[in-house]
Amino acid sequence: MKIQFFGAADSVTGSRHRVEIGGDRFLLDCGMFQGYKVHRERNWAAPPPALLEVDAVVLSHAHLDHSGWLPALVKHGYRGPIYASPATLALAEVLLLDSAHLQEEDARRANRYGYSKHAKALPLYTKADARRALAQMRALAPGRALKVGASTVTLSPVGHLLGACAVTLAQGGDRLVFSGDLGRNQDLLMPAPAPMPAADVLIVESTYGNRNHPVQDFSEHLASIIVETIQRGGSVLMPSFAVGRAQALLLVLQRLKAAGKIPAELPIFLDSPMAITATALYRQHGRFLRVPAREVKSLTDGVRMVETAQQSMRLVGSRYPSVIISASGMATGGRVLHHLKAMAPEPRHHIVFPGFQVGGSRGAHLVAGATEVKIHGEYVPVRAAVSHIEGFSGHADRDELLAWLRSAPQAPRQTFVVHGDPDASDAFRLRIRDELGWPARVPQHGEIVEV
Numbered sequence: 001m002k003i004q005f006f007g008a009a010d011s012v013t014g015s016r017h018r019v020e021i022g023g024d025r026f027l028l029d030c031g032m033f034q035g036y037k038v039h040r041e042r043n044w045a046a047p048p049p050a051l052l053e054v055d056a057v058v059l060s061h062a063h064l065d066h067s068g069w070l071p072a073l074v075k076h077g078y079r080g081p082i083y084a085s086p087a088t089l090a091l092a093e094v095l096l097l098d099s100a101h102l103q104e105e106d107a108r109r110a111n112r113y114g115y116s117k118h119a120k121a122l123p124l125y126t127k128a129d130a131r132r133a134l135a136q137m138r139a140l141a142p143g144r145a146l147k148v149g150a151s152t153v154t155l156s157p158v159g160h161l162l163g164a165c166a167v168t169l170a171q172g173g174d175r176l177v178f179s180g181d182l183g184r185n186q187d188l189l190m191p192a193p194a195p196m197p198a199a200d201v202l203i204v205e206s207t208y209g210n211r212n213h214p215v216q217d218f219s220e221h222l223a224s225i226i227v228e229t230i231q232r233g234g235s236v237l238m239p240s241f242a243v244g245r246a247q248a249l250l251l252v253l254q255r256l257k258a259a260g261k262i263p264a265e266l267p268i269f270l271d272s273p274m275a276i277t278a279t280a281l282y283r284q285h286g287r288f289l290r291v292p293a294r295e296v297k298s299l300t301d302g303v304r305m306v307e308t309a310q311q312s313m314r315l316v317g318s319r320y321p322s323v324i325i326s327a328s329g330m331a332t333g334g335r336v337l338h339h340l341k342a343m344a345p346e347p348r349h350h351i352v353f354p355g356f357q358v359g360g361s362r363g364a365h366l367v368a369g370a371t372e373v374k375i376h377g378e379y380v381p382v383r384a385a386v387s388h389i390e391g392f393s394g395h396a397d398r399d400e401l402l403a404w405l406r407s408a409p410q411a412p413r414q415t416f417v418v419h420g421d422p423d424a425s426d427a428f429r430l431r432i433r434d435e436l437g438w439p440a441r442v443p444q445h446g447e448i449v450e451v
Contacts, residue, residue, distance in 0.1 A: 060180025159183020218391025
């Protein structure tokens with residue numbers, strides 16, 4: 001078995017792992033790099049031939065750092081199948097088309113206002129590229145073994161996001177398990193991960209590999225922020241991932257209103273067409289959630305859906321206190337930038353980041369206390385309050401990751417720790433070695449290993 005780590009080997013994003021098992025070749029995930037410029041620039045590099053020369057791509061889930069480079073892969077010539085769970089395919093359609101739209105819009109804006117460093121800014125990929133990638137996708141139901149060449153591919157649910165699964169590749173007596181992103185045991189929306197399948201080789205994420213989630217009641221914290229902010233005439237802006245996080249926020253806000261913790265008449269705006277569509281998908285697939293059916297049904301009760309760009313710009317100019325949920329979650333692009341540009345200079349407002357922020361992103365800079373932030377080519381002062389509430393994270397923390405590993409029926413011969421900042425990955429490697437006694441290592445970007 002040969003593995004080459006094309007992404008998420010020295011960072012949290014860009015998940016891409018090429019596996020050869022027997023004569024069969026797979027690409028596990030095809031994610032976009034985010035965060036630091038040195039990582040983002042990898043998105044623009046032409047793929048090495050090995051990345052295109054695979055028999056199949058298998059997605060663990062739909063988040064862009066796991067699926068967002070698929071249109072570029074297809075643009076560069078990949079024509080094979082892309083397998084994922086049915087729910088992942090539904091979400092990927094929303095995410096990839098929106099990502100392509102943002103790529104095109106950012107290029108148009110850069111050319112219009114002249115803040116690109118290039119003679120002509122071009123999108124990484126277009127909506128046409130995204131549609132071609134979607135046309136190559138094939139549904140694989142969790143628990144069903146699919147034959148690809150001499151190998152079998154099996155998906156097993158891991159919580160985290162609607163449709164998210166671990167991937168098992170097996171041929172003969174060799175089995176590789178890729179965790180994808182593991183969910184939490186007590187997630188707001190998703191059930192706990194299924195036990196880890198038997199593996200000879202394991203590739204496991206480590207986003208929170210060096211820490212546990214805080215134990216305080218994050219919903220109470222959010223309620224206090226909202227009440228204090230509206231009392232001084234301000235609004236609360238929550239940059240949010242459109243898929244998974246936005247729906248969790250809506251659930252918590254509905255519960256806070258029902259409990260009288262925030263005013264029942266407080267306007268809540270969902271300003272993201274992608275989040276609106278994803279919320280409809282979550283309601284459609286409500287049977288896969290851990291949320292009671294009545295709460296799934298009432299997820300958007302009283303929520304004002306902001307569909308058009310014109311409606312969004314009117315909301316940007318509003319001075320009435322409200323809660324605004326807008327994408328993207330790390331403030332890297334999308335409509336949230338217009339809200340951020342308008343609200344960050346005003347001390348009465350509060351900007352709340354509900355989840356992990358990749359190093360180098362605007363969200364990470366703001367959470368770290370930045371006094372100004374660059375948006376659309378200009379620096380904007382930050383006088384609004386900024387908070388980071390990690391309780392909304394959909395990632396398993398250190399102890400939950402270890403618990404999932406302990407559920408394995410056997411110890412792998414080798415474990416590779418990926419998808420984490422260097423300190424998180426190395427800390428988790430040590431935990432695996434010291435607490436489980438398993439051989440574990442952190443691979444480097446581009447490294448090739450044979451096991």
